[in-house]
Amino acid sequence: MVDDTSSSPSKRVWTYALVLVSVVALAFVVVGLVLPSPDPELTTALPPSSESQPTDTAAPETPDVVSEPFDQNAPIPGCDVVEVPDASGYTTFTGMGNPSYDNPDFPWFSGPKATAMSAALAAALPARAEIAFAGPSQPLIFQPITSLGDPDPEPRGSTVASGEVVSGDVRGTVSVQVQRSSDAVPACVAGQLDQRRTLPDGVVVDVHDTWQEVDGVRALSRTARAYVPDGSWVTAWASDATGTNQRDNSGSVPLTIDDLMRIVVDPGLRVSTPVAPGTPVPMEDCVTGFESYEGPPVTRERARELDEILATVDLGGARLPPMVPAGRSAQGMLCTGVEDLGGDVGIYVTIVGGQPVPAGERPVPGRGSQKKTRTLADGTVVQTDVTWQSGSSTTDPRKPIRRTTHSVVVTRPTGTRISVSSTAASPSEPMSIQELENIAVTPGLEL
Template sequence: MYDMASVTDPERDEPADEPTPSRTKRVWTYGLIAVSVIAVAVVIVGLLLPGPESELTTAPPSSSDVPSSAAAPTENRVVDEPFDPKAPIPGCDTVEVPDTGDGKITSSFTTGEPSYDNPRFPWFTGPKATAMSDALRQLLPAGAELQFATESQSLVFQPITDFGDPDPMGSTNAYGSVTNGDARGSLQVVVQKTSAKVPPCVAGQLDARRVLSDATVVDVHDTWQEINGVRTNRRSAYAYAGDGSWIQAIADDAYGDNKKQNSGKIPLAIDDLVRMAGDPGLRVSTAVPAGTPAPRDECLAYYGGADGPEVTREQAARLDRVLATIDFRDRRPPPLQISGSTNNGLCTTVPAAGSLPRLDISIAGGQSPPAQERPDPTSGERTSIRRLGDGTVISMSRSFYSTAPIDDPGAAQSEMSTTVIVTRPNGNQVAVVSRSSFAPALPPAELEEIALTPGLEL
């Protein structure tokens, strides 16, 4: 095995300090051995007021929202905008009186397997998700800007979660934060296929019913709701198309981590939402252009995990231009994206090709150098840390490990990885990881050259 301890350059380097062990290396290790998640916890919110808004709308869970085990249902006090149950609704011949319930929300947790290519939902595939996502982003009005965020929070339609229902009516959800002048909030679009008829008009659940030129029915609603005393303004357009598409476009004025802040102004107008919900590009029967790829996976940043400064779209674009100057042997990494594990780092992956292994690249600011820990002879990993003359710290490690599915131990796969992490004195950190299960990982010197590329800093 390659001995990382033997890699030194005595003419320009000096031994780095050896700080005490910390959680930093453990974080890197967890990132390196992460595998795809096969089940997702979903927060199912059922309003006691009936109607499509309560039946179909779910907020996208964040990693901090998902419990480690099933939790008992919780109750929150809800106050809706008052309405006249006897008032006529434009576009509705009759109006039904709602079941008022007791004004509470009941939440519970369940699990299912998400997929882009589940035969139980033949209309939905990875390329279909990309086509719908592209169409949705093009429907944002002039002046509205999608916040730079992770792939799952950038109006990318997510896999359908299959809960095993006898009559599958799975839905796909696209979510993003949007600004428009001084208005700031979120947009959520939900698409599903159903054989159900257009629901009746129910007082308090829509302000008007519109019929588009192609006979698509769209219900619009502009309202507010208070949960535990916190008011959120919300407007929506629910479209029922002739091909069985039910499309919801919902905007509100909530933003920030877990939507805990409110701007007081919704960034999208009712007509914007009607245009989205009624657009043919989001319908289940719309054909996908040939050659459309599936959505790319979220990448993970391989660094210490400190809360560094937020990164911007402009910084990512500049760093993409720097990456374009690097020789990846006829390969080209896709544009940098915000890491799925943090909002403060960028990452991308150079795909494997032929005998060349995959390269994972991540960049972040505000980081500390990795700690030198006592070698573990049973870990299969060798690490060395050294310091350059300008104070830059370079960590190099090489490891070999094997993973296997829990239900099929015989399907074990071995993987070799080489990791180089360059930490500048200003806290900028670049990590380059060579990973392969079929070819030798790239030598540390080649990874170091990539990580030390001039300009590869936030």
């Protein structure tokens, strides 16, 4: 691993030059606002990161929240009976679990299923709408499911795809949630829908167009929620929220109610729709040992040009997925990777511009390092490393295994830094250092 950043107590230390973010156990709280809100089911509160935690223990001020007023006695088109909202205001579920594309509690879902659903979602967007250029967890890619931990016989959990969408000069956030449920179609509740539509094929769709003000700032949102006879509950939600922390508002929602309707009734988003053989697993978020180095912003067009260059790399028939920004905060860094080229051998690539030429050697944390550095005739610095990790087999804890990582980091005089690494668990071997270097010095890989 190459790390040219200064050390600090808060800095993450990564073993590999590039790794895919592993799925870890986490505790979480899902809070659904029963009173009218932009969309309660799509609100998931995860523990804050160390960067976002408050520096003092004082209780935060309660925000002033104002929702669009409604008449709880007014009829709702398509509803025979309209119920009054729950006076308690909130419903909270707490649980712990492992978010996974292969969660045994949800046999209908898998990595290939997530890929197929993501493709269906992208195709269901109107032609005028474009998904904003973002990292793997942000460009409307369905994410792993975590069980909510409730004691019901039918485990509750859903997969969600979120991202910013640009429609003409309008930008906002779109989220789509899919879950399987054997429950009956919920009752109509005042303030939570404007209309219920029952389609000829038996699909029931609730739509809602509303607003909410928090401390005087108005946020707009629209929702379509489909209840499908096969047990699919599909919710599409669009708002005018923008920015990394969703704290800005554009004043316009990028999708109409009809747009959201087309999404939620799309057969490709239903839990019973089969997946074509050979469909790949989505690429997970990737991070790097030099993540703190954020290079100049990279356009989608430049990323596609780099994809064409990387497509010339011989990976024995495999092809690297399109490059995407490496995380939500590193928009100037691109990454791609294949977790299994065959024989549990993976390859991962990151490219970032605006980087300093490495000044010198630093010891690598951990054991078994064989780090070397050399400078080519044109001033390009090549750093190579071989590391090992020992562990046990996940299928047989008594069986020891060793995971080997080969990594090459090339820093060009122009400031472009290319990191290429390969990992494999015994008895397989990763790609050789020479093979990785040949990829890293491929002409044209420049930012």
